Amino acid sequence: MEDWKRLHQIPEIGFHEYQTSGYLRSRLESLGFEVRSIAGTGLLAALHGSEPGLSIGLRADMDALEFNNEDGSKTLCHACGHDAHCAMVLAAGAQVARQGIRRGTLYLLFQPAEETICGASAVVRDGGLPHLDGLLGMHLRPKSELPLGQATAQLMHQATIPMTVTFYGKAAHGARPFEGVNALSAAAETIVQVDRLKIHTDQSWSAKATNAHCFDNMHNVIPERCSVTFDLRAQSNALGDQLTQAVLECANQSGEKVGCRVSCDKVHGYAAEYDPGLVTVCEEAIREVLGDVAPPVHTLGSEDFHAYHMEGGIPVAYMGLGADLVPGLHSRDMRFNPDCLPVGVQILCRCVGRLLELK
Ligand SMILES: [Zn+2]
Ligand SMILES: [Zn+2]
Incomplete structure (x- = not known):
C-alpha cells in the first residue's frame, strides 16, 4: 500500500518512467532481486531458487497518461491503474522472496510505455528477456465489468491497429490543378x-x-502530401491482419487512381491468445482467494501485453481484477477501492506458488 501511494505520486509518460524505475529498482534490490534495465526505463528483476526449474514472469506496466488542461498546460496522472499493477507485482515479489523459491526462477518485469502499444514490443526487441515458461499479467477493471471481490482468469482484449497512410502527390497552384497530383483526393x-x-x-x-492532415499547405495549393490515420479493431488476430490488408488495398487503389505513391506506418496491438495451462493456474488461484472465478471478460480495449506471445513466443495469461473502479479507465478522475490491492497480490502469489516450488 505504501509502494502504491508513492508510485501514484510520480506519474510519468511512456519511456520516461525514470523516477518510477529508480524507486522500483531500489525496492527490488532491497528485497534481494537481481535487477537490470530493459527497453530503456523498464526493469527485469530475478529471484533464483536453490535448484533449476521453470522460469515464470509477472509483468506490470509502468506508464501514466497525459491530459491537456484548458489553460494549455498538461497534467500527468495514473488514470489506467499502472501504479497499482507495479505495487501488486512488487508486493507479490516481496512475499515470494520472504518465503523463498526451492525450484525455478521468478522474474518480475516492469514494462514501460504500455499506453503507446509499443512497450511490450520494445522489451521483446531488447533481447534481454530470458526464456520464460510463462508470463502473467493483471489489470484493474471498471466496476461495470468486474466489481470488487471478483476476478477473471481471461481478460480478452481485441486487436487494435492504429495505422497512418501517407499519400504523395505533386503540388501545383490552385489555378493550374492539371499540373499537380492532389494527395488529398487520394x-x-x-x-x-x-x-x-x-x-x-x-x-x-x-x-x-x-485524423487527416495535409503537410505545409496553403489554401490555394494542390497538396503534395497528405496522411490519414485509421483506427482498426478486430476480435481476432487473423481478422486484424485481414482488415489491415483490406485498408491497405483501399489506399493503394485510391493512390493508383489519383496517381499518388502510398506509404503506411502501423503499430500492432494484438488480440488475446492465452495458454490453456496458465489460464487454469490463474483460475485455481482466483478460486482459492475469492471462492469463485468470473467468466472471461471480452473488453473493447487493447493491451500491448500480447506482443510477448505474438512476437516473443512466450506462453501467457492475463487476469482482470475487480476494483470498484469508476468512472472508467483513462478518465482523469479515475478512482478505485484500494482493498483490491491485497486481493491482487494474493492471486499473483498463488499463481507463482502453483508454477514454482516455494519453500
Ligand atoms: Zn490504459
Ligand atoms: Zn492499462
Missing part, C-alpha cells in the same frame, strides 16, 4: 472506400479514419 477516396468495407459480417470489427 486520402478522401480512401476514407470513403474504408467506410464501405464489407468483410466478415459475422465477426466484430471496425475500421474508421480518425
Whole structure:
C-alpha cells in the first residue's frame, strides 16, 4: 500500500518512467532481486531458487497518461491503474522472496510505455528477456465489468491497429490543378472506400479514419502530401491482419487512381491468445482467494501485453481484477477501492506458488 501511494505520486509518460524505475529498482534490490534495465526505463528483476526449474514472469506496466488542461498546460496522472499493477507485482515479489523459491526462477518485469502499444514490443526487441515458461499479467477493471471481490482468469482484449497512410502527390497552384497530383483526393477516396468495407459480417470489427492532415499547405495549393490515420479493431488476430490488408488495398487503389505513391506506418496491438495451462493456474488461484472465478471478460480495449506471445513466443495469461473502479479507465478522475490491492497480490502469489516450488 505504501509502494502504491508513492508510485501514484510520480506519474510519468511512456519511456520516461525514470523516477518510477529508480524507486522500483531500489525496492527490488532491497528485497534481494537481481535487477537490470530493459527497453530503456523498464526493469527485469530475478529471484533464483536453490535448484533449476521453470522460469515464470509477472509483468506490470509502468506508464501514466497525459491530459491537456484548458489553460494549455498538461497534467500527468495514473488514470489506467499502472501504479497499482507495479505495487501488486512488487508486493507479490516481496512475499515470494520472504518465503523463498526451492525450484525455478521468478522474474518480475516492469514494462514501460504500455499506453503507446509499443512497450511490450520494445522489451521483446531488447533481447534481454530470458526464456520464460510463462508470463502473467493483471489489470484493474471498471466496476461495470468486474466489481470488487471478483476476478477473471481471461481478460480478452481485441486487436487494435492504429495505422497512418501517407499519400504523395505533386503540388501545383490552385489555378493550374492539371499540373499537380492532389494527395488529398487520394486520402478522401480512401476514407470513403474504408467506410464501405464489407468483410466478415459475422465477426466484430471496425475500421474508421480518425485524423487527416495535409503537410505545409496553403489554401490555394494542390497538396503534395497528405496522411490519414485509421483506427482498426478486430476480435481476432487473423481478422486484424485481414482488415489491415483490406485498408491497405483501399489506399493503394485510391493512390493508383489519383496517381499518388502510398506509404503506411502501423503499430500492432494484438488480440488475446492465452495458454490453456496458465489460464487454469490463474483460475485455481482466483478460486482459492475469492471462492469463485468470473467468466472471461471480452473488453473493447487493447493491451500491448500480447506482443510477448505474438512476437516473443512466450506462453501467457492475463487476469482482470475487480476494483470498484469508476468512472472508467483513462478518465482523469479515475478512482478505485484500494482493498483490491491485497486481493491482487494474493492471486499473483498463488499463481507463482502453483508454477514454482516455494519453500
Ligand atoms: Zn490504459
Ligand atoms: Zn492499462
